[in-house]
Amino acid sequence: MAATPLYNEEELVLLLKQQSREAFNYLYKQYGAVLYGVINKVVYDEHIAEDVLQDVFVKIWTNIGQYDAAKGRIYTWMINIARNASIDKLRSKGEIMKGKIQTGEAVVNNLERGMKTEQTTDTIGLRKMVAALKPEYETIISLAYFKGFTLDEISKTLGLPLGTVKTRMRSGIKQLREVFNN
């Protein structure tokens, strides 16, 4: 076939369930970079990230039969596999503390930035959507999504009431949604 084989989601899943290697290669090309980006956000180490990415694709390949389209899109399923695998790796390596410390520094840094000006977010360019996220939202979203913190842990780490943590999660994602819809 001349063109790269490409599929819509339903077909992709069907072919993966039939163990199509072509579909798998397509999956890798299409989602490898996103998953690798997610893993890097969690583990902060390229070598570990490579290992985790490999584990993640093996998991996707062997567990595709358990994927249920009624419960969400394939990317959500894969990102969750990637997040769980990397957070597990972080914990198993005893690196969660390191992660927490680093996150703590980032929090301080973000707070500093937030105090100096309200306009630090005015980044122009490709990554504008990331930068567009207000630091106080970004911190909470990454603690949960990339570091595996529970609401309670976030609330204690940042000294914020639980309700505030939840509403900031909502506001942050709302902000992302607005950026993407423009």
Added chain:
Amino acid sequence: MDTREYIESGILEAYVLGALTAEERREVDSVIAQYPDLRKEVSDIEESMFRYCQSFAVNPPAGLQIKIEQALQGISANTGASATGSAPKSRAIPLNPDYRRPTIMWRNAAALALFICSLAVNYYFWDQGNHEKQEKIALTLEMNKMKADQQLQADLVSEYRSSKAMMADTGIQTIVMHTVLPGHPMAATLYWSKGNGEAYVAMDALPKPPKGMQYQLWVIQNGKPVSMGTLPDDMANTPLMQKVGMQVMAGEAFAISLEKRGGNPTPTTVYVVGKA
């Protein structure tokens, strides 16, 4: 239950972000099962998070795909029966209780033969159709990919345009910061509008900072470096511009140094300096 209030509470965001305990998760699952409208809200949140993740996607190293493919050799998925192989076989043994009667047996044999033939023919056409379908899908997706690439290019162009516009703006001074480390060609640019104290910085030719380190921007005022904050790692080695988080009304020079994550009160290793 008022689903609007439930949505507004942010519990669904916490659910998607994975911030709930197992018990809380199960609760949300059962609420979603009761109010299917919430499914849509959840999938919107999931989509936003996916697009957020897309914005910091990193290409994995080139050799990794082959390594992963090798790792998959011999691993078979728990997918249940595959649709192609086993179906015809299992259906091709219809045992008829009347098989002892010769005429019926022959008739059955003929029917069986025909049935097997038709399976083969069906399979042949199904396979053909599948290939055509795949090719069609291939083309559409290829086009989507091209569109996305084009968007990326367009974004880059607008990035360069806005930096050119800044250089052309007479109210904005362009300060190129050059390397101070011999043998390490590095540079960064600062666009400074003295009139209103706004400044933008681009780390055009600075390597990505090593792990645990971060770049910090300084303005030299009366011979003393004053911190203007740390710079995001992913801007290094790109033409991306970031607005400086402080007003800069005066300064003789600007500099970027490498510091431990979080920055330092005074610069440790200065990389680039440019006079205003």
